Amino acid sequence: xxxxxxxxxxxLIIFFALYFICYRFFKDRTAVxxxxxxxxxxxxxxxxxxxxxFILFGYAVLVRYAxxxxxxxxxxxxxxxxxxxxxxxxxxxxxxxxxxxxxxxDISAMFNVFIPLGISFFTCTVIGYLIDIYRNNAEPPxxxxxxxxxxxxxxxxxxxxxxxxxxxxxxxxxREPVTTKTLSxxxxxxxxxxxxxxxxxxxxxxYVNWNLIFxxxxxxxxxxxxxxxxxxxxxYGDFSGYSDMAIGFSLxxxxxxxxxxxxxxxxxxxxxxxxxxxxxFSFWLRDxxxxxxxxxxxxxxxxYLNLVLTFIVSGIxxxxxxxxxxxxxxxxxxxxxxxxxxxxxxxxxxxVRRFITFFLFAAAATFFRLDVKNAAKxxxxxxxxxxxxxxxxxxxxxxxxxxxxxxxIIDHWVKFxxxxxxxxxxxxxxxxxxxxxxxxxxxxxxxxxQDQPFIYFKF
Amino acid sequence: MTSKKVIISVIxxxxxxxxxxxxxxxxxxxxxxxxxxxxxxxxxPFHDEFRKVGAVYGLNMEFTRKAxxxxxxxxxxxKLPLLVKGPKSCDILLVGDSSMAWGMIPEVVExxxxxxxxxxxxxxxxxxxxxAKMIRNIASYYLKDDGLLILSFGGWxxxxxxxxxxLVYSNWIYSAAGLDEKGFKKFIEExxxxxxxxxxxxxxxxxxxxxxxxxxxxxxxxxxNCNLNLLQLPLYAEYIEPLVNPSWYRHKKEMKEMIRCYxxxxxxxxxxYMPGKGxxxxxxxxxxxxxxxxxxKDIAAVSEILNRIPCRKAYQIHINFDDAKYAKLRSIYNAxxxxxxxxxxxxxxxxxxxxxxxxxxxxxVNTGSFYQSILIGKALKRDxxxxxxxxxxxx
Numbered sequence: 001x002x003x004x005x006x007x008x009x010x011x012l013i014i015f016f017a018l019y020f021i022c023y024r025f026f027k028d029r030t031a032v033x034x035x036x037x038x039x040x041x042x043x044x045x046x047x048x049x050x051x052x053x054f055i056l057f058g059y060a061v062l063v064r065y066a067x068x069x070x071x072x073x074x075x076x077x078x079x080x081x082x083x084x085x086x087x088x089x090x091x092x093x094x095x096x097x098x099x100x101x102x103x104x105x106d107i108s109a110m111f112n113v114f115i116p117l118g119i120s121f122f123t124c125t126v127i128g129y130l131i132d133i134y135r136n137n138a139e140p141p142x143x144x145x146x147x148x149x150x151x152x153x154x155x156x157x158x159x160x161x162x163x164x165x166x167x168x169x170x171x172x173x174x175r176e177p178v179t180t181k182t183l184s185x186x187x188x189x190x191x192x193x194x195x196x197x198x199x200x201x202x203x204x205x206x207y208v209n210w211n212l213i214f215x216x217x218x219x220x221x222x223x224x225x226x227x228x229x230x231x232x233x234x235x236y237g238d239f240s241g242y243s244d245m246a247i248g249f250s251l252x253x254x255x256x257x258x259x260x261x262x263x264x265x266x267x268x269x270x271x272x273x274x275x276x277x278x279x280x281f282s283f284w285l286r287d288x289x290x291x292x293x294x295x296x297x298x299x300x301x302x303x304y305l306n307l308v309l310t311f312i313v314s315g316i317x318x319x320x321x322x323x324x325x326x327x328x329x330x331x332x333x334x335x336x337x338x339x340x341x342x343x344x345x346x347x348x349x350x351x352v353r354r355f356i357t358f359f360l361f362a363a364a365a366t367f368f369r370l371d372v373k374n375a376a377k378x379x380x381x382x383x384x385x386x387x388x389x390x391x392x393x394x395x396x397x398x399x400x401x402x403x404x405x406x407x408x409i410i411d412h413w414v415k416f417x418x419x420x421x422x423x424x425x426x427x428x429x430x431x432x433x434x435x436x437x438x439x440x441x442x443x444x445x446x447x448x449x450q451d452q453p454f455i456y457f458k459f
Numbered sequence: 460m461t462s463k464k465v466i467i468s469v470i471x472x473x474x475x476x477x478x479x480x481x482x483x484x485x486x487x488x489x490x491x492x493x494x495x496x497x498x499x500x501x502x503x504p505f506h507d508e509f510r511k512v513g514a515v516y517g518l519n520m521e522f523t524r525k526a527x528x529x530x531x532x533x534x535x536x537x538k539l540p541l542l543v544k545g546p547k548s549c550d551i552l553l554v555g556d557s558s559m560a561w562g563m564i565p566e567v568v569e570x571x572x573x574x575x576x577x578x579x580x581x582x583x584x585x586x587x588x589x590x591a592k593m594i595r596n597i598a599s600y601y602l603k604d605d606g607l608l609i610l611s612f613g614g615w616x617x618x619x620x621x622x623x624x625x626l627v628y629s630n631w632i633y634s635a636a637g638l639d640e641k642g643f644k645k646f647i648e649e650x651x652x653x654x655x656x657x658x659x660x661x662x663x664x665x666x667x668x669x670x671x672x673x674x675x676x677x678x679x680x681x682x683x684n685c686n687l688n689l690l691q692l693p694l695y696a697e698y699i700e701p702l703v704n705p706s707w708y709r710h711k712k713e714m715k716e717m718i719r720c721y722x723x724x725x726x727x728x729x730x731x732y733m734p735g736k737g738x739x740x741x742x743x744x745x746x747x748x749x750x751x752x753x754x755x756k757d758i759a760a761v762s763e764i765l766n767r768i769p770c771r772k773a774y775q776i777h778i779n780f781d782d783a784k785y786a787k788l789r790s791i792y793n794a795x796x797x798x799x800x801x802x803x804x805x806x807x808x809x810x811x812x813x814x815x816x817x818x819x820x821x822x823x824v825n826t827g828s829f830y831q832s833i834l835i836g837k838a839l840k841r842d843x844x845x846x847x848x849x850x851x852x853x854x
Contacts, residue, residue, distance in 0.1 A: 006687040007678045049670055184462035187469040198689065207700075223707065284843040400699070429460045438472040445476030446483065448689045 001158055004197050004448075013048070015040055016252065020243030023178065034149060034172055037253055041152035048117045048158075048219045055116050056152050062086075062127055064147040067133050067140035079134045083127055090123040098320045118158040120317055122151055124281070128288050129165040138165040146172055149363040155249040159242045161260040161280035168255065177256025181227045182251050185417070185427040192416040196241030200407050202449025204234035207400060212370070224381035226400050228362045231369050233404045236265070239278065244417075247425060258423040263412045268353035269345070270334045273361060279423065281314070284435055289313050304339070308332030318368070321363065323375055327367035334360060410436065462834045484688050489847060505826055512826075516833060518570045541577040541601060543651060546644070550574035550847045551839070555611035557582035558777045562823035564832040571836030573726045574847045577601050583626045585619045586612045587757070591764040592636035596643040598768050607767050607839075607846055609803065611775035614787045621757040716838075740780040740817045742809055747782050753790035760797035772796075773843070775803040778831050780821050801842065808834045 002008050019036060026032040046053050066082050093115045129150070132138035141147040150168055151157075178181060211219070212229045219227065243260035250257045260279050266274035274282045290310040297305040308329055315328020338345055345353070364374040365381060416437050417425040460468075503509075506524050513520035519759035536542070541549075551574055553559060560580035569576050569780030579597060584590065598608045625632045631650075639645055700708040765772070774796040779785035785806055792802060823831045839846070 006681045006689075007674070010681065010687065047674070049667055111602075180462040180466065184465040184469075185465050191469050191472070210700075217789055218710070315752045400704070403699075427462070427465065429462065429465050431460045434460050434465055434468050438468050441469070441472045442479075445473075445480045445689060 001048075003153060003242065003249075004194065006187055008047075011044075012249075017252070020178075022207060024385070027175075027178075030175055031174060033175060033254065034145070037154075038145065038149045038152065041149065041154040041157070042057075042227045045117070045152055045157060049114065052114070052116045055119075056122075057148070058121060059126055059151045060144060060148040063129065063151060064141050064144045067130060070130060070133050076134070079130060082130055083154055085354070086123050086127055090119055092219070095320055111458070119158045121162055122157060123315075124284055125163045126151065128162065128284055131288050132165055139169070141165075141169065153250075153255075154199075155246040155253070155255075156257070159239070159279070160247070161243055161246065161257060162216055162284050163180075163257070163280075167257070171255045175250065176256045178252070178254065181427075184189040184429065185425065186248040186251045188416055188427045189244045189425060191437055193241040193243070193245030193248065195437070195444045196237040196244065196411075198448035199237075199440060199444035201234050201237030203447075204230045204237060204449070205406065206449050208234055208369075217372075218376055219378070219381045221382060221384070223333045223360070224378055224402075228365055228369070228382065229401060229404055231365055232265070232358075232362050233408060235365075235368075236408070243278075247351075256424060259419045259425040262419045263415065265358055265408055266348045266354060266412050267357055269338050270331060270361070271338055272337070273357055274331070281317075285310050285314055300340070304332075304336035307336050307339075311335070322370060323367040323370065323372045326372065326375075327364060330364040330367065334364075335340055410440075474616050480689050481687065503830075506648045506824055509829055512829065512833075513567075516571060516836075518567060522566060536631055539579065541579050541597070542647070544601060546600055547603050548575060549577035549606055550603055551576045551607050551609060552598055552602050553578045553580065553609040553611060553775075554584075554597075555609075555775075555777075556584045556586075556613055556616040557820075557822055559582075559611045562828045562831050563835065564828060567829065567832035568836045568839065571833065572839050572846070574839075579612075581627045583602060583616075584612075584628075585623065586610070586761055587615045587619050587623050587625065588621045588761055588764065589625050589632060589636045591761045593632045595764060595768050596635055596638060596640065597718065598770055600644060600647055601638050602770055605771070605846065607771045607773060607843055609773045609775050610800070611777055613777070614784050614791070617758055617761070618755060621760040644678070647660065653788060653827050665815060740814060740821065742778045742780060742806065742813055742815055747789065747791040747806075748787040749786060749789075751793065753787070753794050755791070755794075758791055758795055761822035766796065766799040771843075772800040774800040775835070776806055778805045778815055778823060778827075778834070779811065780817065803838045803842070804837065804839070805831065805834045810840050812853055 003012070019040075023033065023035055042053055042056070045056060047358050062082070066078075070078060070082070129138060133140050143152060146169065149172060150163065150165065150395070153163065153168075156163060198331070208227055208230045211223060211230075216224065216227075240261035247257045247259065258279065262276040262279065264273050264276035269278055289305055292304040293309060294302055295306060309332070311328040311332035312325055314331065315324040315326070318324050363379065366378045366382070369375070370378060414433050414436055415428050416433060418428050478751075494685075503523050503525060506520070509520040509523050541552075549569070551572075553563070553565075553576065554580075555563075557580075558580055559578070562576075565576045565578055565579075579594075594608070598606075602608060633641060634646060774792045776785070776788045776792065779788065789804070792800070809830070813830075815823050815830055816825040817827055818824045
């Protein structure tokens with residue numbers, strides 16, 4: 001759901017007003033609350049495109065009945081068929097245009113196919129859940145209705161976090177009680193999400209797009225780096241902002257979800273960064289790709305190969321193009337190098353390692369933002385000797401960088417919420433933190449950037 | 460801070476921010492609408508010149524008195540006047556790229572020849588197999604039986620891979636190209652009735668793109684009618700960058716304004732007025748000879764389709780300012796279109812050593828477009844005098 005659009009905002013205000021009236025009367029009857037969540041989820045998804053709701057029904061039927069069969073016979077062959085089927089459906093929607101154009105070179109020959117909103121997210125959710133059932137880590141849903149809520153849960157369906165059945169289904173029986181503590185955490189998460197999306201993501205998005213529209217050829221080294229660092233700020237603001245809001249709304253509905261971002265830019269290695277960035281997906285990759293591939297059990301060489309393969313899967317999941325595969329490979333290779341260096345790397349001062357991690361992540365992100373040709377060009381501008389022509393007539397040209405880093409430092413240092421040992425967010429209610437949050441929220445509402453679609457909607 | 464205070468602080472900020480934002484939105488929208496009303500129409504600074512020159516040819520140039528300010532893209536298929544015309548309604552159908560979209564005034568040609576002219580022209584309209592099939596269909600639908608089809612493309616729009624992707628109006632062109640004559644007739648009539656809002660089938664309404672359009676309209680309407688929109692100032696691009704990186708800002712601004720510097724013709728409307736930025740260039744006369752050995756397999760494939768279109772055809776070479784470009788167009792004509800198309804060569808048509816106003820990419824602009832239109836009119840009058848006779852006799 002596009003939480004920051006005016007239409008969605010009006011719908012959400014009306015929905016929560018009605019929800020809390022119902023909650024007052026039915027707070028001990030979770031069945032009634034579940035019906036409200038299910039109906040609202042279907043309606044919210046239908047708002048995106050009504051016929052797509054049938055796809056969700058299909059997934060719910062699969063989860064309910066295939067899940068139960070899997071629990072009964074625990075057949076690895078059946079699990080493989082199910083996973084294969086889900087990957088096939090996902091691949092059809094994601095790669096349809098790519099294959100048709102590649103094979104026929106004529107888009108007039110094909111019929112239009114829309115890509116269901118959030119398909120990558122709910123496919124991951126379902127695959128993970130089925131594997132958990134097979135591994136005995138989760139129970140299959142008791143009813144089709146439960147499965148439907150799990151698949152269609154509106155706060156997370158379009159951009160995650162990726163749900164874990166084990167964590168989710170317990171709330172269908174007993175909700176997290178709505179207390180002032182949970183309400184304050186929800187309020188802070190939603191406010192934090194709005195700040196990140198409107199004030200940071202959208203404003204930086206305009207800056208980055210504005211620079212890229214005019215091509216990378218004319219950029220000097222400063223502009224090239226500022227553009228990519230701006231993009232890091234944009235994607236962090238955009239995606240973690242969405243996740244914060246999704247977790248905040250889930251909590252209002254009585255579902256406590258783990259944090260999806262944990263201040264990733266203070267990471268001092270790529271390994272740590274990926275434990276702090278899109279956590280639900282990183283752990284999903286670990287549990288359902290890396291470990292089944294053999295993990296670190298078969299020697300160093302195999303471990304590094306598994307790491308690279310896992311991140312290639314991550315790249316393919318993110319987008320259709322060679323650039324995403326290159327981007328994923330870089331992540332895997334760097335983590336492997338860090339691991340191979342071991343203490344020789346970790347002995348280096350942590351500030352230096354943070355610096356290396358951040359700038360290397362920015363350089364790799366060129367392949368995330370641009371196609372291969374343009375990413376290579378931009379890398380040349382970022383590292384090329386010939387682009388060292390600083391326009392020093394503008395001594396304050398570094399201000400965009402100061403602004404980008406300014407927010408990232410405020411966000412990572414002030415911390416509007418902290419993450420506890422179990423991975424759940426906790427409100428940081430120190431007075432200065434709440435004052436800064438309110439000031440930034442006010443700025444976000446008055447000075448939002450130009451409306452940019454959530455980047456992760458396309459995944 | 461207690462949880463209660465946190466909740467109150469955040470909700471209070473939401474309310475204050477929301478109210479301020481709605482107020483700003485309201486004031487901004489009002490201001491913008493007033494500004495747009497002021498800027499929408501402006502006097503055409505070339506009107507006097509158009510009027511004087513037009514008088515020599517007996518043209519009424521009153522329709523050029525005002526010029527509109529074009530904001531945003533010109534690529535709006537719905538605004539192509541040809542597509543709302545009826546079947547067999549054109550004496551002349553001109554299909555071309557940006558050289559014609561911006562550099563030719565159909566009204567001038569119509570007044571000079573007394574014929575009805577339809578145009579399907581656009582920037583970046585490449586001439587490939589798909590476009591050729593689309594041209595075949597629009598010619599069969601819009602052209603009168605004795606009508607004339609004029610093809611007017613530059614070198615780069617023709618030297619494309621025969622199967623390359625169409626860059627503009629792609630959905631429409633691909634749909635139109637894939638149909639036979641009957642299918643196209645049905646398609647265009649449905650499309651037109653849909654555009655005119657007279658009939659929208661249930662399938663159309665629930666098609667993904669149409670449904671998303673409805674949602675977008677709802678969002679727009681909430682913003683416009685209830686001011687429920689956050690004010691979106693281009694904070695960095697407009698306010699911070701001029702201070703922090705003026706040279707880069709200036710460069711980008713110049714790039715943007717390059718396309719807003721001239722009086723252009725967008726099919727039938729005068730747009731984008733910013734006089735004084737055009738410059739004059741001398742056109743190439745017919746001294747450039749075609750290369751008789753010129754061959755291009757992609758153009759061969761395209762010409763095969765075009766040459767088979769059962770109507771009178773002319774290949775037009777627009778005003779050129781570069782020897783090589785001019786010679787190439789003559790070479791293409793000589794190699795692929797000479798057998799079945801007449802030639803309208805504006806390089807021969809215009810007086811030797813004449814200059815025309817052009818933009819940075821050598822599209823005729825300002826008075827340049829006017830003179831180019833007169834040249835087309837003259838050539839048609841002379842070489843295609845029989846056009847439209849059928850109409851006269853039936854009357």
